[in-house]
Amino acid sequence: MRFEGFAVVLLAGALTSYYVYSPVPSEVEEKWKLVLTDCFFRTLSHLADFSEVLGLKDYMGVMMFITFVEGVVPVSDERVLVSEEQFDGVEVVVYQPAQQDASVELRRAVIYFHGGGWCLGSTRMGPYDQLARKLVTELNAVVVSVEYRLAPAHHFPVQFEDAYHVVKHFLQNSVLSQYYVDPGRVAVSGDSAGGNLAAAVAQQLQQDPDQKVQLKAQALLYPVLQALDLNTPSYQQNQHMPILPRTLMVRFWSEYFTSDKRLFHAMMANAHNSPESATLLKFVNWSAFLPESFRQAYNYTAPPVVENESSGPSSSPQRSMADPRASPLLVPDSVLRSLPKAYVLTCEYDVLRDDGLMYVTRLRSAGVEVTHQHYPGGFHGALMFTMWPSDFEIAHRMTENYIRWLQLNL
Template identity: 75%
Template structure:
């Protein structure tokens, strides 16, 4: 992380410098291990998230259980005490972040967030343990989440958890925000789905893979905890383990004619406010065909799949979506993904609450426990839960 960048992130002060050093050290270790043929890059990075895992257990206020929804492991958090009035509860299906490659609902901050939502909202929280890349590539992660949502939205299942079918939301952060947005879109297209979501809450979501050089990717390419190189690695591993495709994505030369036709939905000169474009000039990523050193044959058909890149759907799809909450951070390579989605949703007539943190950085919501107990993380949680309380 550059010193000048650190000075700007006023909410966290020296803590962000520490995160930057930790992230640089982890990435360097992972790269060295991969080059030496010891362990895959993502397997090394997974050790970081494993160290943060806890064993979710019930307490006097929250009942925790491990369940299986249509073949997918989930953790269900619900209030221990039944409402004397018999009032039905809200429900939130929550999807953890980690670039589709890392993370778990069992990480301490996610466990803490789920308990907080249970007690503050009198809600049932379903945290999904979807399969991870590189062992499982797209669309395995999406399919796991979609199966959970479809299973959960059955009348009998909702009744067993005392849930109001008109007060259900899907939410997630980072890659989880991607999955939440994609599921909300696909669910609306299902004519056999009688129960629909009331809301979607997307926390610094990743929404498109076509242009990996937006202003926020350029501005924040060295920012922890998600530098550009790591985000591009996540995208590449989500699709394939072919390292040549990773090199193409790093060079932003990975689009073919099919995906390039959808760049109109990622045209940040149209969808970003002037203040976020700054001095950057829009230039569409080049379209390369055939084999080359930077653009070999790869999973190009996946780039245009809206289940991977929810920003790519037409307005007719967006108009059907439930109300949305979108959180973005200034110091985040994914900032512009969220901003463009906010613009497109509003243009389509969707009720959107956009909360931008000028001093925020990617992953800040996770830093709510010792030793990385940041005020900005607590403010994000409080504002997020407050929105759910008012809108769900």
């Protein structure tokens, strides 16, 4: 019996070790901390899959547990005044310096869009609340954190429209005056899907002939920028990496557009492009826009173009993924030329790395001032891991560098 008991314990330990372990490259900073953090995310993902198969709750409904467990109630303190408001019908949390003296110098402002694949996340999560407070205190800035509606309850373009309406509302002179904000010192920013919204809003705003006040800067943190090619070198290299494996990013994209599971399967095969998006593939040709050092041994092959069929994904999602409001990388150079200066953060071990790198290349070619900060040991979502028990040194470094750029450029 002793031997049998020992064998059971040994087997249980081996199975646990196998489950916990993730094939994380040694170059990743604080590797084992990331492995343990990812174990939580993978467990929740497995539970979400199981729940969906049983018809108990959809996948994203279960994954929203991450949002709830990180939730906080944004409250004012001695340095930061916090208020929950509605800007043109969209919920926002406004953070501003507690000192409300109209005689002081006009302030900077950052309009921030949270990440979460357009399906998860909230301004009321601890890491976003903490980041907003740091921006207020270190920049003497007003921060508008946007609570845009989420998929699958709301599909594209709802998230973009919420983001755009908030920015348009805030950039009215009367609103800027209310918060003592300098009209010439406003930036949009966001991480991951929030970076997508920030980039798309910046593009659309400068094409609006009625918009008088324009943005001074855009700060994009490991942004997702295109849905046409989901087989770039970074998608291939990092398909099993924490915190955003390829399968999850594809699921986010498909849920953003539709609840039709056929689109997910088509996107997983990278066989989701319609003839109408074929002419736009030139803008995501990574053999042209990706620096050679990031191409490694990968050979470029253009994604196949498939005709719309009754058995395939509907044409509406296919039109949406070719829309620059969803895929900001797809705009021509003429749109890029008038964009505000940009800060782009990318991480080596991130499926979205090449989206950011290609955008940097295209922005610079169009004459836009770009600061690109790449983290060779970084992973997707790293900047949000600033709180116990997932407190990463790289997250604090990213935050410091990001705020320093805003100090110098906003």
